Amino acid sequence: MSEDDPDPCDDCGDPLTDALARTVRLTVDRSQIDSQRLCPACFADWIDRYETEMTPEDESNPIEEQTDIIVD
Numbered sequence: 001m002s003e004d005d006p007d008p009c010d011d012c013g014d015p016l017t018d019a020l021a022r023t024v025r026l027t028v029d030r031s032q033i034d035s036q037r038l039c040p041a042c043f044a045d046w047i048d049r050y051e052t053e054m055t056p057e058d059e060s061n062p063i064e065e066q067t068d069i070i071v072d
């Protein structure tokens, strides 16, 4: 093994090379509240969860914060 083993995915813990890594940063009102380095599979899951959670079920109850997602 090389001395610079890939860092694991933050979600599933699988070794993850930089070439495959996706880093997501979630910010609310310009404050970073979450940052994760994910493999492509977990990244897809994360996006699915994000979109599900950020979609208001009731349009009379809108999300008040300004939420941004940044993907490197």
Ligand SMILES: [Zn+2]
Pocket (backbone or CB within 6 Å): 009, 010, 011, 012, 013, 014, 038, 039, 040, 041, 042, 043
């Ligand atoms: Zn993963």
